[in-house]
Amino acid sequence: xxxxxxxxxxxxxxxxxxxxxxxxxxxxxxxxxxxxxxxxxxxxxxxxxxxxxxxxxxxxxxxxxxxxxxxxxxxxxxxxxxxxxxx
Numbered sequence: 001x002x003x004x005x006x007x008x009x010x011x012x013x014x015x016x017x018x019x020x021x022x023x024x025x026x027x028x029x030x031x032x033x034x035x036x037x038x039x040x041x042x043x044x045x046x047x048x049x050x051x052x053x054x055x056x057x058x059x060x061x062x063x064x065x066x067x068x069x070x071x072x073x074x075x076x077x078x079x080x081x082x083x084x085x086x087x
Contacts, residue, residue, distance in 0.1 A: 070076055 071078075
């Protein structure tokens, strides 16, 4: 019975201390401590991002076209060695 009374006293004291901590946190900061403010890194410009992607795709298409023309011209010869046969 004595141990149960001690447990109730300790739990009540902890509850009071936690309530005071919560109250001081809320009253001192003036904001809700659970919801932290979000800091934006800048407003994304979706149109500019899309234009940049389009420019990169155009550059990639040009490079692939140049590679295709180079391979079609016959100036490049590709040989494939069988690595398994060499071992």
